[in-house]
Amino acid sequence: MTGLRPVSEYIYFGNSGFLRSLYLRWKALRKVPFRKRFLIGTDLEGNTFWEWHNLNNPGRPRRMVQLRTAKKDYVDYKLPPQWNQWLRHVRGLPPTIKELMQDEARIAGIQAKVEAAEQRWKSVPLKHAPVDPGSVSPQGMPGSGMVNPDARPADATSAKHPAPPADRFTPKKEQTERRRDDRAVNPAVEEHSAGGAEFQPSAWQSKPTNRD
DSSP states (O other), X not given: OTTOOOGGGTOOOTTOOHHHXXXXXXXXXXXXXXXXXXXXXXXXXXXXXXXXXXXXXXXXXXXXXXXXXXXXXXXXXXXXXXXXXXXXXXXXXXXXXXXXXXXXXXXXXXXXXXXXHHHHHHHSOOOOOOOOXXXXXXXXXXXXXXXXXXXXXXXXXHHHSOOOOGGGGSOHHHHHHHHHHHHHHOHHHHHHTOSTTTOOOOXXXXXXXXXX
């Protein structure tokens, strides 16, 4: 890979012993006969990142990460986003140790600001708005301005179940007299309600059919 800086800028030796430091420097050398896989760098946790030539695609080398503790699962590690971009060929050059440290300090500063803001919000006492007795309505909650879901308008029951007609509760004798008065005033009523209360149906009789 062209454009690489000195190996010491990509390998973190902070948590490595003397022998491991020598091993990492040795694996990072490229002018070694019969070497196919090269160490590119490490992150701050000690995970190593490697690269080797791809015979099927010479212009796109293959890249991988080797975790510091192989017994752990890959999901237990949180790789830096810069190295993830390098593994996926989003960026050409790997991140330097200085870049990783600056990004870690930036994240720590943001977390400290978030914690300080949360402490400030917790220290501020809550202030409740005064309740105006005149604003309380039977359909709303006091002082909240919200509608009570359990409250119903006064005419909701009457709209859904209309009142029965007045004649339903009128005695039968009064109903009969009222119909007679209506027939006396308007003959059409008598014609329309010819059946009345005294109407008795007669048996049906067939009529002869005139067939020519």
